[in-house]
Amino acid sequence: MMGYSHSLSGAAAWLAAAPVVALVAPMGPREVLMGAVVTAGGALLPDLDSVGSTASRALGGASRGFSRLVRHASGGHRQGTHSLLAAGLMGLLAQLGVVLGFSWAPVALVLWVGLRGLKLLRSAKTVLLAFAACVAGVVGLHYAGVGMSWVGVAVALGALAHLVGDALTPEGVPLMWAPWHRRARRYTLSLFTTNTWPEHLVVTPILVVGILLLGRLSLVG
Numbered sequence: 112m113m114g115y116s117h118s119l120s121g122a123a124a125w126l127a128a129a130p131v132v133a134l135v136a137p138m139g140p141r142e143v144l145m146g147a148v149v150t151a152g153g154a155l156l157p158d159l160d161s162v163g164s165t166a167s168r169a170l171g172g173a174s175r176g177f178s179r180l181v182r183h184a185s186g187g188h189r190q191g192t193h194s195l196l197a198a199g200l201m202g203l204l205a206q207l208g209v210v211l212g213f214s215w216a217p218v219a220l221v222l223w224v225g226l227r228g229l230k231l232l233r234s235a236k237t238v239l240l241a242f243a244a245c246v247a248g249v250v251g252l253h254y255a256g257v258g259m260s261w262v263g264v265a266v267a268l269g270a271l272a273h274l275v276g277d278a279l280t281p282e283g284v285p286l287m288w289a290p291w292h293r294r295a296r297r298y299t300l301s302l303f304t305t306n307t308w309p310e311h312l313v314v315t316p317i318l319v320v321g322i323l324l325l326g327r328l329s330l331v332g
C-alpha cells in the first residue's frame with residue numbers, strides 16, 4: 112500500500128485498540144490523539160527499507176544511506192522489516208527510549224513521520240527544523256502532563272497495521288522472517304495492487320470513515 116493508506120491504517124488501528132491499551136497505560140483524550148499520529152508514523156517504519164518511501168523521505172537526505180543499509184541488512188524490500196519480529200523490535204526500541212527517559216527522541220521521530228504520512232505537514236524548510244519543532248512539542252506535552260507509557264505499543268501496533276496492509280497486496284509479507292529464517296513463507300490475500308483504484312477508491316475512504324467513527328467513540332464516547 113501507499114504511505115498515506117499505511118498511515119491511515121495505523122491511526123485507525125490505534126483508535127480501535129485505544130480502549131484496550133488504556134487498561135494497561137492510563138490515557139486521556141490528549142494521549143489518544145497523540146497516539147493516533149504516533150501509530151500512523153509507526154505504520155510507515157517497515158518501509159524504511161525503501162529509499163523512496165514516505166518514512167525515508169520524511170527523514171531527509173541522510174536517510175537514503177540509512178534506508179540502503181536497512182534494505183541490505185534485512186534482505187531486500189519487504190523482507191525483514193515486514194516481519195512480526197521487526198514490528199516487535201520497533202515497539203521495544205521505542206519503549207526503551209521511554210523507559211530510559213529519552214521519550215522525546217523516539218516519539219518526536221515517529222510523530223514527525225506520522226504527521227508527514229497523514230499529510231498534516233506537507234513540507235518544511237528543513238527536516239532538522241521540523242524535527243526540532245517536534246522535539247519541542249513532545250517535551251512541551253511531557254511537561255503538560257501527557258503520558259508516554261503507551262508509545263511502544265503504538266509503534267508496534269502501527270508496524271503490525273503496515274504488515275496487514277501489505278498482506279492485502281499480491282507481494283505479501285514474510286511474517287515469520289528472522290535472521291535465521293530468511294526464506295520465510297510470504298502471506299498474502301492478494302486483494303488489490305498497490306496504488307491502483309481499489310486502494311484509492313475503496314481502502315482509503317473506508318479507513319477515513321473508520322477513523323472518524325472510531326475517533327468519535329474514543330474521544331467523545
Ligand SMILES: [Zn+2]
Binds near residue numbers: 157158189193273277
Ligand atoms: Zn511495506
